[in-house]
Amino acid sequence: MFLKRIELAGFKSFADKTEMEFVTGITAVVGPNGSGKSNISDGIRWVLGEQSAKSLRGGKMEDIIFAGSDARKAVNYGEVSLTLDNGDGALPLEYNEVTVTRRVHRSGDSEYMINKQSCRLKDITELFMDTGIGKEAYSIIGQGRIEEILSTRSEDRRGIFEEASGIVKYKSRKREAQRKLEDTENNLLRIHDLVTELE
Numbered sequence: 001m002f003l004k005r006i007e008l009a010g011f012k013s014f015a016d017k018t019e020m021e022f023v024t025g026i027t028a029v030v031g032p033n034g035s036g037k038s039n040i041s042d043g044i045r046w047v048l049g050e051q052s053a054k055s056l057r058g059g060k061m062e063d064i065i066f067a068g069s070d071a072r073k074a075v076n077y078g079e080v081s082l083t084l085d086n087g088d089g090a091l092p093l094e095y096n097e098v099t100v101t102r103r104v105h106r107s108g109d110s111e112y113m114i115n116k117q118s119c120r121l122k123d124i125t126e127l128f129m130d131t132g133i134g135k136e137a138y139s140i141i142g143q144g145r146i147e148e149i150l151s152t153r154s155e156d157r158r159g160i161f162e163e164a165s166g167i168v169k170y171k172s173r174k175r176e177a178q179r180k181l182e183d184t185e186n187n188l189l190r191i192h193d194l195v196t197e198l199e
């Protein structure tokens with residue numbers, strides 16, 4: 001699996017639809033200060049579900065929408081699409097190419113899509129779980145991240161190894177099953193109370 005293409009439209013400094021194709025091997029993005037290099041990796045993390053405006057270097061989520069310049073008016077929505085080559089079937093979908101899209105409007109409405117089909121953020125998170133791709137995963141190492149990893153508590157570091165070993169999705173399913181079990185136990189208690197009252 002590798003990142004084949006990224007499309008940004010109305011996202012940060014990318015007012016017009018901008019498409020970048022990647023090939024296998026190493027790709028370096030070069031450009032003057034402030035030309036938008038980091039905005040590309042922000043776009044990747046955003047489409048993968050980043051919810052923190054601060055970690056996208058903004059104050060609020062609306063700040064990711066192109067705010068206008070001397071030459072151009074602001075736009076009403078921002079959108080990023082990532083296309084991954086899935087020839088090796090690393091993603092659990094029957095497609096050779098998988099495109100994930102996120103769009104946000106100034107009103108705050110957010111949409112997510114997998115291969116142009118509307119989906120929930122949860123579907124995107126689950127799709128990439130244990131693949132090393134994801135907003136918190138190790139495929140994106142930002143400035144200062146290595147230092148942060150080395151200096152954080154060992155429990156926090158453990159998360160990175162769990163993602164690499166592929167057990168995150170089982171832990172997440174276990175948590176969900178435990179929550180359902182708790183809900184069911186509470187429902188049973190309520191039914192028991194009702195039955196006792198009726199007797």
Ligand code: ATP
Nearest residue numbers: 012013033034035036037038039063064065066067
């Ligand atoms: P450096 O080499 O200094 O790290 P860079 O190439 O990584 O710079 P970025 O930080 O990606 O640059 O881009 C910063 C630019 O993006 C700034 O010019 C900023 O004005 C612009 N920018 C960020 N958010 C928006 C927005 N919502 N609308 C318009 N422009 C934006």
